[in-house]
Amino acid sequence: EDQVTQSPEALRLQEGESSSLNCSYTVSGLRGLFWYRQDPGKGPEFLFTLYSAGEEKEKERLKATLTKKESFLHITAPKPEDSATYLCAVASIIQGAQKLVFGQGTRLTINP
């Protein structure tokens, strides 16, 4: 059974204090690992897709990396507007259809 575990559940940082969020996964045949950002009362917003171990993607203060067992979302010098819940999901292809399994998310708060 595909599983995704995110840690920590919640993280409070000061503005400018860099850190990393973790996403550990087990999946039978990874077809992609996705990071999303979700603001309160909104739908998840797509950030990154990673397909193979060693791959990295960057966007502004965010950088996502992937190994065979986990992914990290590194946040460099965060600002208060980076406060959100960050979701990780893994994709598998079953009978030609893609299915995503999500982790429970990390709630990130950046204090000014």
Added chain:
Amino acid sequence: NAGVTQTPKFQVLKTGQSMTLQCAQDMNHEYMSWYRQDPGMGLRLIHYSVGAGITDQGEVPNGYNVSRSTTEDFPLRLLSAAPSQTSVYFCASSHLGQGERGYEQYFGPGTRLTVT
């Protein structure tokens, strides 16, 4: 492009009532799906569709029906609402995963449903 749209944004039902949550996308995506999001449970797949006329069950399908008559629309029906269906519902769409790669899904703004 409006992306993925959902209506209504909020809904309160009494136990036993039925209703349909609407979802539409204008990105010509083949794949559409419904999720529910509950505190501590993450997003869980209810039903999905890989094209018009083709639907299948996800992780938590009981109590919900879907149909897909067009590429753009994918409504979710609650036949007889129960308090356990109180949740936030998200519709998502994407291109179909092909071969070794899946594609990112784009989500709507959600419908917050309360069943009393």
